[in-house]
Amino acid sequence: MAAKVLDTTRNAVPFDRANVPGPKMAKAVQAEMAGKLISKAKRPLLIIGSAISEEGIVDVIKSMAEKGIPVAATGSSLKRLKDEGIEASYVNLHALVSYLKDPNWKGFDGNGGYDTAIFLGHTYYYASQLMSTLKNFTKIKIISIDRHYHPNAQQSFGNLKPEDFIRALDVVIAQL
Amino acid sequence: MAAKVLDTTRNAVPFDRANVPGPKMAKAVQAEMAGKLISKAKRPLLIIGSAISEEGIVDVIKSMAEKGIPVAATGSSLKRLKDEGIEASYVNLHALVSYLKDPNWKGFDGNGGYDTAIFLGHTYYYASQLMSTLKNFTKIKIISIDRHYHPNAQQSFGNLKPEDFIRALDVVIAQL
């Protein structure tokens, strides 16, 4: 069976129907482009939420962490990441966006703030709301590589089928 | 100079930036398709507003009226239409949408309501708001062939350059 062409820009409507914030909504992005954008970031931060039980996600996080992208473990994701030996810092997502807003925050490594926030594995509406903080009050690039379309990101996948999701993440990693 | 291909679906963003009503927004429509939809309507009503001073619009209205589409002259458009010998009934647009909502309204000709409302020549925000009444509280099809994208229509042109606008209207008429 020939693999279908993966198009991560399809079905780019808010996963919660009424989550239509206004005139500025995320561009639907192809997985390859998302990967490129991430790889170009000077100070990226991979922000992981508690919804990472889907098979394959943790492997992806591991790969990204191994490529040197620092990982913020929000929600209760840290335990799972630790179990897999992934280096990450626990931080509450709400607190994190407030730190990211603060030009004086030094980051997890003390070297300063981040220019790109990459979202993966979140409770949909929770992450969406907190992206809205970043979108409206910071210049940080927000890239969602989560399974559902996030209007408050700058770039987001559309709503993906589970199998396409993991494929898409693999494509992202390939670019790093 | 070869004529550019006319694409009336481009630039389909609300002409008033913040006029983003929600998840359901008009499909941008090609002029030809708009014409077809109008020609298929059983009981269409052409709703004209006061913004019809642009050259060429009145001719278009005339053609449509001559094809047998009844014309509602809203705002202060009636005078101009009369001057051009176009048969039309004055009605206030706000009142008109309330009549259209009423299943007992008999229409201008006493033969019953309308199934398709075609908007042309309006003060943008005024028409947009009143389309919203039709959109949310009736099953009437709303087709905007006005120069600016109307999210509350079902089908609408994008925001067109003046010259493209008149070309587009000609294409519409050709389908009737």
Next chain:
Amino acid sequence: MSIKKNRFTIENLENVQINIGRVVSSHEAKESEGPTPAPEIHDLRDWDMKLLERYEPVYSPVCDMCCYCTYGKCDLTGNKEGACGIDMEAHQARETMLKGLTGTAAHSAHGRHLLNNLIERFGEDFPIDVGPSNLKAPLTQTIMGIKPETIGDFIPVLDYIEEQITQLLATAHTGQEGSALDFESKALHAGMLDHMGMEVADIIQVSCLGMPKSQEDTPLVDIGMGSIDSTKPVLLCIGHNIAAVAYIMDYMEEHDLFDKIELAGLCCTAHDMTRYNENAKIVGPMSKQLKYIRSGIPDVIVVDEQCVRADVLREASKLHIPVIATNDKIMYGLSNRSKDEVDDIIQDLISGDQQGALLFDYEKVGELAPRLALKMGPIRKEMGITALPDDEEFKKLTSSCSQCGACVIGCPNGLDIDKAMEAAAGGDLTLFEELHDKCNGCGRCDFECPKGIPILNVIEKGALKFIREEKGKVRIGRGQIGDPEIREEGRNLVLGTTPGIIAIVGCPNYPDGSHDIYEIAEEMLQRSYIVVTSGCSAMDLGMHKDDEGKTLYERYSGRFIKGNLLNIGSCVSNAHISATTIKVAAIFAGRDINGNFEEIADYVLNRIGAVGLAWGAYSQKALTIGTGCNRLGIPVVLGPHGPKYRRAYLGKPYNKDKWNMMDARDGSVQNVEPAPEHMLISAETKAEVMPMLAKLCFRPSDNNLGRMIKLTHYIEMSEKYLGVLPDDWYIYVRSEADLPLAKKEQLLKKLEEEHGWKIDWDKKKILEGPTRKVDVSFQPTNVPRLVKGATE
């Protein structure tokens, strides 16, 4: 003797103090309270439902979603239900109610603030004096069933309003009312409260602060950015609440400073400043706010509350204009300097250490503001601070425009900024001059330009020649209509021989500049309508002149008789306009108004041809004023931005059974012409609105002469502005005597030929056709209990 609100001890009652809340005069105690004194939400609901049955609410959502609670956002498109079970209709009704309620609160909170201040200064027992009137507080009397005599008598009135506001606000919580109609009834309740709140605010200031009291010949004052002498220090007051500003004027008066400082007002504070002291000048309505600040001319800005741009401090600071805030409602994050010395504050503001100061001690404000202006004036003039580009920059900026159109999409009115930039780059300023008048100065365009062009500044610079000429005259707000005027004019109004009252009120969010309301007013005045006005509209009317350089205020005098133009005053003075209809019911018709809202509204609806026009209404206050008019039976017309209020009340003239009325003499039912046809409607252009106003002045009570006059104007304006005889003119004809004289024959023919009516051509009489005959003693009512002999 006088007993003040106080605590005191009565002998023999040990350990007890008596707290006297209010001393009740015997007069008041005897006054009947009427059927619905201080009505709760449901007490006037039957009346509301009657109105709403005929004038159905029509919703035009500005948003298809609801974002009230964390169950949402919910998508309600197509009248779906949200997670709490509310549907789109009920939500829109709720949202409109809530927005209106915000307006009610704004006026009532203003009234409360002012009342506290005036009681502190003048005492609770300070008598109400509004001019030659026995009926001093018509709205209060009609709603509360009490007749206030002193300013302290308004305390329980505000207590009541605040209680009701709280009850209404509660219903905007998720999980309360589920019925759209009941939300409308609540909105109508809020509207009614609003008028009373405004009445309180204006009566107490008229009484205590020596403002004109029903005075028809108030002086004219200067208005316009061009009328302010910018070589002097300019002290600008923005807002609506005279409380603090009065101290400034007192100080200036005492220290002979009116020659040395230009004291200018913006928004309704300006009206009230001129009512308090005619040496004050008016810059203009809200639309001039940002424009005037950006001009750099003001040297000190004092803000109080309402319709004050949220960016005043930000904008003023850029131009080194210190801002003094004086009210809980607007504090801008400034430090509270109430306890500091005036000299210290002046020092901090001049040095720029502080961008502004917050003060609740109005004595200090009174001293600080003028003294600061005297100091800042020379400093700022020296530095020549303005935000406007000079000629060279102007050239550069207009040339840098790429005509991308982002600003046009950002502009709420979609103004053709791009074209004006292009023309100006080529040296042609006419487009900017035109655009300047249509631009409401909102500043949204500034944020959209990818080239970083400060667009509003460019517009202002481009229209500078024009702006320098902006000088006009406004007749100072006169306050209430006095009882004698009502006695003189009441009959004409009820019979229709004065064709109607047109109230041109509300804010400057016009679709096409302020010239439209000038033209409308002029047309209606020439046709002998009584034109009353207030607030921003009253200002804008004074900005335009005829060929001889005269403003309407100079051409038409200010008595309440046909063909006159009356500036009532500021926004809160609007109460007097609705109160006028009550006065007609009470004084001309002898109705008992005490606690008798329903009967009075029924009277007004059916007999008084008053119509409100809020052509540029933007605010929640304007919304609730309109809704309050509607509950009292007064129709209102809005400009094309109006549907963004989300709800209108529209009649269906073709739905005959909605236009049945009872005759109060015997309860017999008559099918009447649709008069008035709508309660709340919008129009697209001034040309559309003029015949509409005429039509909305029809009332079932018109006598033949009155109807003839009204019909004449309706037909003439339709022909003039829409090019046709209106297609519903004939349904307002009850007999040949209703027909415009000049066209009688022609119209009779039409009735015969086009409508199949039977005409006796010898006598020129109508034999058959009209829905009903004129009957001078017909007592139209919609309220069963008002029918003679009815038992409640």
Next chain:
Amino acid sequence: MSIKKNRFTIENLENVQINIGRVVSSHEAKESEGPTPAPEIHDLRDWDMKLLERYEPVYSPVCDMCCYCTYGKCDLTGNKEGACGIDMEAHQARETMLKGLTGTAAHSAHGRHLLNNLIERFGEDFPIDVGPSNLKAPLTQTIMGIKPETIGDFIPVLDYIEEQITQLLATAHTGQEGSALDFESKALHAGMLDHMGMEVADIIQVSCLGMPKSQEDTPLVDIGMGSIDSTKPVLLCIGHNIAAVAYIMDYMEEHDLFDKIELAGLCCTAHDMTRYNENAKIVGPMSKQLKYIRSGIPDVIVVDEQCVRADVLREASKLHIPVIATNDKIMYGLSNRSKDEVDDIIQDLISGDQQGALLFDYEKVGELAPRLALKMGPIRKEMGITALPDDEEFKKLTSSCSQCGACVIGCPNGLDIDKAMEAAAGGDLTLFEELHDKCNGCGRCDFECPKGIPILNVIEKGALKFIREEKGKVRIGRGQIGDPEIREEGRNLVLGTTPGIIAIVGCPNYPDGSHDIYEIAEEMLQRSYIVVTSGCSAMDLGMHKDDEGKTLYERYSGRFIKGNLLNIGSCVSNAHISATTIKVAAIFAGRDINGNFEEIADYVLNRIGAVGLAWGAYSQKALTIGTGCNRLGIPVVLGPHGPKYRRAYLGKPYNKDKWNMMDARDGSVQNVEPAPEHMLISAETKAEVMPMLAKLCFRPSDNNLGRMIKLTHYIEMSEKYLGVLPDDWYIYVRSEADLPLAKKEQLLKKLEEEHGWKIDWDKKKILEGPTRKVDVSFQPTNVPRLVKGATE
């Protein structure tokens, strides 16, 4: 003797009547009013600014636009300004303030309605009795500076609240406040008012209606859809306001109907019904509303106000369940039958001529509702009316699903309805059983299905087995914490030896079903926290059982000491939770609370380890309750829907200079640990929330033992739920005595190795490292004037 509110005439004062508003006892008159009695908006602003400086507002817009006025909509994306000059930050603050204010109004309007009703029944002089307390109304006393003794004493309290609500609502009008921080101060003001409004509402009902008065051993009542005997006629009351329902219970009691009718409550009315009469049963929280109506079991529904679904009448009518509305706030467009005979109304409802009735005569409601239930019961059971599909339909419906996913996108929680449909079509109901618990019964999915599947009904049918088992126990709401309990526990709280008070409150908008709060409560109880609860959360806690079939209420008793579980009561009882902290300040610490809000809040913030958890908060009431807690210095945690409230108050622990405090003894400044770290924050999962709760219980006043206990729990829960030693544990260590005993050595090593602290290993003492030392007499304060010797 007693003087009632009245008018009477005093001899020799001719023509004068004295209106006695309130009789003031000498006791009250002597009471000091304190620094800020009945504060206006700006009076506590300095305190707010102090809070907001440390706990910065962080906004998470749910919408990037503003749609307040017709200048808009405006696009504020990226903190742009709208047409009125407001920027995104200020607008979000305004919107949050307005939404919170709606909640304040809901509670206060409820209080006013109930007070009017109870005064009518019991008189103004009915004494307040809340149990064994001298300090009966701590919030009222702290805010107003008065000590109410009778229910009539609350009249001026509500007057004040209503005045302030009106002032605040006015500021939501366009053109008012421009500063986000000042809007926050206004929101905090609204929150404070809310707590007092709730206090009034609960105290008067506890006093007049014989509800439990600070009673630790209240009886257990049944809860759950499965606990209602549906073979009897079922009378269901929905809402929050006991006023009308009390009459129903009186009637049933008098007529011995509790055996013949199942009287069941939903939402907070249910709590208050059981507090009034323990024969009432509880169906459950708001999330059960639609589900229970659709089951068809209720035979009559009575609604009052708040958290009542807007579609109750629509839904009930479909199933022939008559609805009785009893309150201005919810009238559903029904006819007002207050003046009609009960028999006539019953007839109209039974026949189906009317779908419901509106009644303001509660005597009639009391009679009508039970009599109607007795009649409707047999009729409806006979007809077997339910909305749920039968087995065959269920099969057909689930099989017709195309797994399109539209419902999933429509569901606020994104529940996997499609998968459950698929599984059920294949005969597997487990997914529906799981989904049922997570589904909050909002009904949004129903509107999305292109196949027209009535999804919620299918879910309910799919989980029916499960639902039949839904039976639990709730301990009846106990009311206030009594003074003796405070005396016993206050010291432990302030020193930290009771690790904290966890208040699990608010609505059922849980991210993952109600089981989470059960687990959280259990964990905290096992760790000896005091868990207090109320409202919907208090119900949901009673729905779950341990392996032995026991609910938490059965396992933990209800006294205010460590490790106990206290159901305080309904939503308005939440006031007693915040009031508890005031009681500690007054009774344990001897602070003068009269009109002394700032000092008390400062005390609470720095010394009382109380944290609110509103895991399923959906409502505007929950928002303002939270904000009111914050003004009083109590931090609050929200579930993941919480950011939709738009604003949080977050501390920045890395920003050391925000954590400076004064020592009230001498004004010296100490840099302290971030305790509490945040004021308002959200969390994603229960696992995240548990260590967070522990951390938020730290207070600068903790003594070593207290800190050790708190740190132990923080570390243990972090390790248990997040898998790590938290990376900030060490900043809470002031000396080795703060260290958890069991891990002392290990942690000392970490301090040395990872953080570079100096340790004396012989003595196992910390020599260098901590920010500050423990000093038992340190008097932490943020308020300069509280420093000894400070002059205001």
